[in-house]
Amino acid sequence: MTYPGPVGKILESAGAEVGDVVEVRRGKEVYSGILMPHHDFSNPSIITLKLANGYNIGVRADEDSKIKIVSKKEAKEHAKRSLPSTPSKKDVAVISTGGTIASYVDYRTGAVHPAISAEELVFSVPELMDLCNVRAKVLYSILSENMKVAHWQGLARAVADELNSGAVGVIVPHGTDTLGFTSAALSFMLRNLTGPVVCVGAQRSSDRPSSDAIMNLLAATRLCVEGDLGEVVVLMHGETSDSYCLAHRGTKVRKMHSSRRDAFKSINADPVAKIEGTEITFMSQHTRRSPGPVELHDKIDGNASMLHFYPGFEAEHFDMIAGKVKGVVIAGTGLGHVSEEIVGSIRRAVKDGVHVFITTQCLHGAVNLNVYSTGRDMLTAGAVPIGDMLPETAYVKLMWAMGQTKDPAEVRKIMMTNVAGELSDRRLV
Amino acid sequence: MTYPGPVGKILESAGAEVGDVVEVRRGKEVYSGILMPHHDFSNPSIITLKLANGYNIGVRADEDSKIKIVSKKEAKEHAKRSLPSTPSKKDVAVISTGGTIASYVDYRTGAVHPAISAEELVFSVPELMDLCNVRAKVLYSILSENMKVAHWQGLARAVADELNSGAVGVIVPHGTDTLGFTSAALSFMLRNLTGPVVCVGAQRSSDRPSSDAIMNLLAATRLCVEGDLGEVVVLMHGETSDSYCLAHRGTKVRKMHSSRRDAFKSINADPVAKIEGTEITFMSQHTRRSPGPVELHDKIDGNASMLHFYPGFEAEHFDMIAGKVKGVVIAGTGLGHVSEEIVGSIRRAVKDGVHVFITTQCLHGAVNLNVYSTGRDMLTAGAVPIGDMLPETAYVKLMWAMGQTKDPAEVRKIMMTNVAGELSDRRLV
Numbered sequence: 135m136t137y138p139g140p141v142g143k144i145l146e147s148a149g150a151e152v153g154d155v156v157e158v159r160r161g162k163e164v165y166s167g168i169l170m171p172h173h174d175f176s177n178p179s180i181i182t183l184k185l186a187n188g189y190n191i192g193v194r195a196d197e198d199s200k201i202k203i204v205s206k207k208e209a210k211e212h213a214k215r216s217l218p219s220t221p222s223k224k225d226v227a228v229i230s231t232g233g234t235i236a237s238y239v240d241y242r243t244g245a246v247h248p249a250i251s252a253e254e255l256v257f258s259v260p261e262l263m264d265l266c267n268v269r270a271k272v273l274y275s276i277l278s279e280n281m282k283v284a285h286w287q288g289l290a291r292a293v294a295d296e297l298n299s300g301a302v303g304v305i306v307p308h309g310t311d312t313l314g315f316t317s318a319a320l321s322f323m324l325r326n327l328t329g330p331v332v333c334v335g336a337q338r339s340s341d342r343p344s345s346d347a348i349m350n351l352l353a354a355t356r357l358c359v360e361g362d363l364g365e366v367v368v369l370m371h372g373e374t375s376d377s378y379c380l381a382h383r384g385t386k387v388r389k390m391h392s393s394r395r396d397a398f399k400s401i402n403a404d405p406v407a408k409i410e411g412t413e414i415t416f417m418s419q420h421t422r423r424s425p426g427p428v429e430l431h432d433k434i435d436g437n438a439s440m441l442h443f444y445p446g447f448e449a450e451h452f453d454m455i456a457g458k459v460k461g462v463v464i465a466g467t468g469l470g471h472v473s474e475e476i477v478g479s480i481r482r483a484v485k486d487g488v489h490v491f492i493t494t495q496c497l498h499g500a501v502n503l504n505v506y507s508t509g510r511d512m513l514t515a516g517a518v519p520i521g522d523m524l525p526e527t528a529y530v531k532l533m534w535a536m537g538q539t540k541d542p543a544e545v546r547k548i549m550m551t552n553v554a555g556e557l558s559d560r561r562l563v
Numbered sequence: 564m565t566y567p568g569p570v571g572k573i574l575e576s577a578g579a580e581v582g583d584v585v586e587v588r589r590g591k592e593v594y595s596g597i598l599m600p601h602h603d604f605s606n607p608s609i610i611t612l613k614l615a616n617g618y619n620i621g622v623r624a625d626e627d628s629k630i631k632i633v634s635k636k637e638a639k640e641h642a643k644r645s646l647p648s649t650p651s652k653k654d655v656a657v658i659s660t661g662g663t664i665a666s667y668v669d670y671r672t673g674a675v676h677p678a679i680s681a682e683e684l685v686f687s688v689p690e691l692m693d694l695c696n697v698r699a700k701v702l703y704s705i706l707s708e709n710m711k712v713a714h715w716q717g718l719a720r721a722v723a724d725e726l727n728s729g730a731v732g733v734i735v736p737h738g739t740d741t742l743g744f745t746s747a748a749l750s751f752m753l754r755n756l757t758g759p760v761v762c763v764g765a766q767r768s769s770d771r772p773s774s775d776a777i778m779n780l781l782a783a784t785r786l787c788v789e790g791d792l793g794e795v796v797v798l799m800h801g802e803t804s805d806s807y808c809l810a811h812r813g814t815k816v817r818k819m820h821s822s823r824r825d826a827f828k829s830i831n832a833d834p835v836a837k838i839e840g841t842e843i844t845f846m847s848q849h850t851r852r853s854p855g856p857v858e859l860h861d862k863i864d865g866n867a868s869m870l871h872f873y874p875g876f877e878a879e880h881f882d883m884i885a886g887k888v889k890g891v892v893i894a895g896t897g898l899g900h901v902s903e904e905i906v907g908s909i910r911r912a913v914k915d916g917v918h919v920f921i922t923t924q925c926l927h928g929a930v931n932l933n934v935y936s937t938g939r940d941m942l943t944a945g946a947v948p949i950g951d952m953l954p955e956t957a958y959v960k961l962m963w964a965m966g967q968t969k970d971p972a973e974v975r976k977i978m979m980t981n982v983a984g985e986l987s988d989r990r991l992v
Contacts, residue, residue, distance in 0.1 A: 277900070277935060277936070277937055278896070279872075279874075279895075279896050279897070279900040279901060279902050279937055280902050280903055280937075281874045282874060282875065283874065283875055309897075310897060311896035311897035311898075311900055312873075312874050312896055315873065315874050316874075389896070389897060389925050390925055390926065390927055391925050391927040391928040392897055392898050392899070392923045392925045392927070392928030392929060392930060392931070393898065393928045393929070393931070394927070394928060397925065397927075397928075436875055438875070439876075439877075439880065440871065440873055442869065442871045442894075443708075444741075444744065444869055444955065444958060445708075445710045445711060445712065445741050445744050445745075446711065446712055446865055446867070446958075446962070447868075448868075448887075450887075451868065451884060451887075454883050454884075455880060455883075458877075458879075458880075465871075466708075467707070467708050467740035467741055467818070468708070468738075468739060468740035468818060468821055469740075469821050469822065470821070471706070471708040471740055472708060473708050473709050474709055494821045496818050496819055496820050496821045496826065497819065498819050498820040498821070498823070498826075499820040499821030499822045499823060499826075500821060500822070501821060502821070502822070506706060507706070508706055508708055508709075526873065529873065529875075533875070
């Protein structure tokens with residue numbers, strides 16, 4: 135985006151374009167660097183320069199500023215070029231949804247905004263294009279906390295389209311906040327996958343030198359091109375350092391740290407694969423590429439809630455929510471417990487036709503309602519324990535199951551069947 | 564408890580008492596072992612015997628059964644003895660609240676019930692009495708999922724009483740499900756501690772040979788007698804094997820596995836101490852014993868809720884809950900985010916005088932509402948980020964803070980001040 139207002143005029147009169155190396159002089163201050171694009175959120179009187187050390191800085195500019203072009207942008211500048219395509223290379227689709235991986239830092243405030251295009255994202259990691267032909271598109275440009283059920287559906291359709299039209303894999307750049315929910319939704323909606331669907335995020339935006347975006351994108355591309363995998367995975371750093379990446383099964387992964395680059399962990403499962411440099415090592419049983427075509431089961435009934443039990447949790451609270459939805463996933467304590475008052479609420483809800491499925495807020499381990507009297511009372515009340523499924527995955531799966539059938543017995547059967555690696559059968563008690 | 568009905572009569576006519584070694588013969592089946600007490604939940608036609616291998620079994624008995632006494636219970640049988648007291652030893656109080664650590668297995672169903680007395684608990688680990696004089700009492704006998712705010716208050720009072728009347732430490736046997744909530748509540752309610760308050764649980768009931776109860780109780784006793792510690796801690800196995808125990812700070816601990824013996828983990832902190840055999844090693848900065856007296860701040864206002872945000876979380880759901888309470892702790896995604904709809908709900912709630920504090924459902928890491936536009940919108944709406952505090956600890960602390968003062972600014976100040984190690988100051992942004 136070009137600069138607006140007076141700053142735009144100054145740059146224009148100097149003949150400076152985004153991508154040129156420029157010198158900005160105001161009084162005694164002199165800065166030189168690559169002129170970076172202006173973004174909506176930036177202060178209009180600030181010019182953003184990428185310094186030789188890789189850092190971006192914001193430089194205030196006004197009528198007293200002198201702009202000098204040091205060198206015009208090189209011919210390899212790519213802002214408006216289309217992505218190259220070589221017949222000898224395989225196609226990988228990049229369907230961007232937004233988030234830190236596809237964002238930039240506003241150097242006025244230090245804040246991060248979703249902005250850049252899928253093409254920009256790809257061009258920021260030109261090595262991608264050595265590995266494959268990239269088909270890039272921006273499907274959404276949102277922070278992942280604003281993802282909704284309908285976004286999952288649109289994304290599943292776009293992924294199926296790409297795979298069924300010849301892409302060997304699909305990379306989904308996505309905000310990390312709700313990445314685990316989206317990966318679970320894609321895991322249930324997409325069956326018979328002809329290649330990997332790699333949801334990939336970053337904890338540092340891709341215009342920062344310390345970004346994990348580049349390594350994650352490269353590893354995702356390698357997995358798409360070379361990995362014999364027909365599953366949805368989340369791919370992120372395996373350690374805080376840039377040593378290797380891990381691909382986690384889409385239904386068994388959770389963001390377990392607010393800021394670390396290795397925030398994502400496989401829960402109750404080993405990761406699917408480790409990607410270290412050019413090496414892909416599979417770490418657990420996995421589904422291989424299917425001959426296709428990819429099946430899309432994108433119906434979903436969003437009329438469900440997830441509730442975490444805690445001491446002081448009011449039965450009235452449960453009743454209010456359960457009265458408004460068709461299904462509830464409870465993250466109980468320990469083996470899946472709730473207080474005796476909530477057992478009463480479960481009984482009433484089940485009588486009214488509401489599905490009640492039980493998971494554990496411990497996250498690790500399985501639920502078991504046969505050990506303590508509370509658990510047995512919950513079973514009698516009609517609650518259904520669902521093994522070692524993550525609460526978040528169970529919530530997504532419940533909405534998906536309710537979208538697949540209106541028959542309550544069938545919903546229950548789907549919930550208790552392993553569809554996409556979400557349930558270790560031996561843990562279902 | 565003695566056996567009721569026909570089985571009671573058979574035992575009575577054989578002269579068999581609980582604690583005797585008996586032989587039960589019915590047709591060709593012969594079992595012998597120590598006659599165990601009957602429990603309310605047990606089938607009245609089943610006799611429970613402890614076999615020589617340590618396992619309990621249930622044996623069906625009727626008029627065809629023959630009972631023979633192999634040997635009368637030994638003189639050292641202790642069911643009705645009071646606990647010994649030696650002037651040379653220090654006093655440690657055991658205030659039992661229930662849970663697996665103070666429970667027994669119903670061998671008819673395999674289910675676990677809360678039942679045994681504090682004395683029974685202590686006598687099941689006679690080594691405790693080598694280390695100290697034990698003052699045992701049963702305050703509650705409940706499964707921890709039924710713990711309420713009022714239970715925390717009663718427990719805090721009982722603990723303060725014991726410490727202020729000379730106990731060098733207090734052991735609180737407690738169900739593991741909500742142990743982290745109780746330990747947080749005690750941490751805030753009890754200040755100026757003259758000795759350790761050790762909340763201790765077990766994942767296998769104490770009448771099982773594989774129980775972790777014995778080692779946990781012994782380590783807790785050692786910490787009470789020998790540890791220079793004036794804090795509330797949760798003490799459990801450090802590994803699945805019986806190698807060592809860890810004492811976790813009461814405000815920084817969470818049950819992270821539904822069944823493993825090392826289920827409890829310190830989050831965003833190192834454990835306070837490692838107890839391996841007779842060795843206590845402190846692992847992080849800690850508060851030493853105070854000269855006393857212990858201060859009790861047991862006022863609490865239970866009118867709060869904890870809400871976990873997720874995609875599809877309805878603003879209406881938030882509004883319903885926020886309309887009924889004085890304070891809400893949100894476990895947001897990533898750095899503490901919620902969707903833009905919920906930002907609107909937060910704004911309305913704060914306007915209505917509801918406290919809204921932000922934590923992260925990642926559990927690990929701190930919240931930071933300055934990085935993304937969503938976070939800044941949340942700040943503008945009046946949400947208050949509270950660093951690296953666990954959601955569960957923040958929920959307990961909010962109720963406690965609202966009990967300490969009616970002044971909203973003061974509540975906010977308390978929440979943002981480190982009271983009992985719940986907040987790493989450098990993480991408060």
